[in-house]
Amino acid sequence: MAYELYYWPGIQGRGEFVRLALEEAGVDYVDVARGSAKDGLGIRAMLRVMNEAAHPPFAAPFLRDGDVLVGQTAAILFYLGPKLGLTPKSETDRLWAHQIQLTVTDLVVEAHDTHHPLSIELYYEDQKDEAARRAADFRKHRIPKFMDWFETILDRNPAGDAHLVGRSLTYPDLSLFQLVEGLSYAFPKTMKRLLKDTPRVASLHDAVSRRPRIKTYLQSERRIPFNEDGIFRHYPELEGQ
Template structure:
């Protein structure tokens, strides 16, 4: 099975959560938006429009697996999990993994809204005052609450603090890794301040980065750099 990932080119964005699963799972895949030979951006746009068929995606990322087309990061990962060995087989653990993924998705959405609090379609520069207000709460309350929650989950995992679920890597671990990477990029001072309270979260992120397939991916040109066009943006004024 050759998987096709459809996502905007040039940014990690929400596509990154899918890429990390495909990479760690050793999947055969093509990153369509970043591969002109596979169709590039026009193919992504076509899938959102006329190519969407009777079950159209609302927004990227979208995964095509043969005749199946799946959108929404959490749904894609739920689909890929068992196929790539990135989730436990028993339904309880699988649902718990998914629940954690949905909470990561909520954090990621808030990380985006910090720089776009009043206009998803408008520029950051046109909503800077509002972003300054929102960033304060995000830094002082929301990041500590979310990452503190994952710290608590790791500390309370009866199978050890190395993974969110059970004793093995899951797609939620990969997603938490990238979320920590993104937050560290966007809010380095905040993350530095919080570090002493997040030993297990930070250890998990480091352990994921050291996994052979992930470290090879991170060193490759398939890994796109975080920048100010994506979800996690570093605007120093938002992280004083």
């Protein structure tokens, strides 16, 4: 049976980290909320699960695999990893992969808050001044700190610096690709500069983009373009001069 991915239609958002793993593995999945109500899909089908499940996810994305329902992006990937062949073999390395993924999660929250530093109940336009201050801090302090960490852990990988964990592709590699994509969309000048100092991150990003299934996916209609409703938004005023 196909995996069912539930996430808000119209944005890449957190769902994209799961989508990339499903696409790389080449498995069947239904992107439920992007489907049509007449097929029993769509946003209402998603909200129904959130309202009625015995283990209701706090928020999307969540995944249904038969009887298993799991929310939280990093937990979804932890669950899917072994099934998709995208997780390391040893328990210790699986925990390390998960720890990396949770650090990706932290950065995603901070990226979101650059345009919504005060409240998600308000529009960006109602918190633009605060967003500019938060984004300046994010560009100056936070992105470099995270990028340096990713570069360091690539450098220290005893199996080589082509992957975050071990000698082959695992799901955190795909998520790091997506982080670089998203941050480069939101803050192109900042990222262009930073990627020069983090060549291993840049190289992993490029290698992922060239993987056949990822390449096909990125050119398909399944890949929603970045836009200003998502987590990574390009507001030129947030990148300063």
